[in-house]
Amino acid sequence: MLKIDMPVMGSVILAAALVAATDTASATEHASAAMINANGESVGSVTLRATPHGTLLHATLENLPAGAHAFHVHAAGVCEPPFASAGGHFNPGGTKHGIDSAEGMHAGDMPNIHVPASGALEIEVLNTQLKLDALLFDEDGASIVIHDGPDDYASDPAGAAGARIACGVIVQ
Ligand SMILES: [Cu+2]
Ligand SMILES: [Zn+2]
Numbered sequence: 001m002l003k004i005d006m007p008v009m010g011s012v013i014l015a016a017a018l019v020a021a022t023d024t025a026s027a028t029e030h031a032s033a034a035m036i037n038a039n040g041e042s043v044g045s046v047t048l049r050a051t052p053h054g055t056l057l058h059a060t061l062e063n064l065p066a067g068a069h070a071f072h073v074h075a076a077g078v079c080e081p082p083f084a085s086a087g088g089h090f091n092p093g094g095t096k097h098g099i100d101s102a103e104g105m106h107a108g109d110m111p112n113i114h115v116p117a118s119g120a121l122e123i124e125v126l127n128t129q130l131k132l133d134a135l136l137f138d139e140d141g142a143s144i145v146i147h148d149g150p151d152d153y154a155s156d157p158a159g160a161a162g163a164r165i166a167c168g169v170i171v172q
Contacts, residue, residue, distance in 0.1 A: 033168030038081040054128035070151035070161030073108030077141020079167035100153040
């Protein structure tokens with residue numbers, strides 16, 4: 001049995017090495033998303049930068065309604081109003097939604113943003129579960145989505161955050 005298994009194991013290891021090489025090739029240090037509202041108007045941008053501890057997002061936003069809004073990474077890179085096209089939350093781990101959930105969270109889950117009366121906001125947030133790799137940049141891409149209401153950090157699958165009011169495709 002051992003004589004048969006050895007070559008099989010060798011090819012499995014080779015296949016794993018090829019997959020790893022492919023992943024490395026498609027990983028990137030920087031990415032960005034141009035954010036649009038449901039009318040197709042620009043509401044700013046988000047840059048994403050790989051760090052040793054996750055992805056640092058830097059959002060420079062304007063013309064948003066004041067108040068608390070959910071801020072997520074969604075699984076599809078398609079932003080056609082009303083942005084259902086962006087799919088669900090980016091969730092490569094197959095976990096449940098929510099920063100407060102013991103069975104969570106999604107890699108796309110992030111803290112709410114709080115827009116002041118001016119409608120403009122600049123923030124940085126570190127997403128320790130997000131990597132700018134081939135999982136994020138898969139065939140259908142990924143996006144950043146801002147919701148009308150805040151994420152309750154618990155309700156599966158999307159935090160009961162209401163309508164999607166802004167979206168941006170993440171591009172390398
Ligand atoms: Cu969302
Ligand atoms: Zn989620």
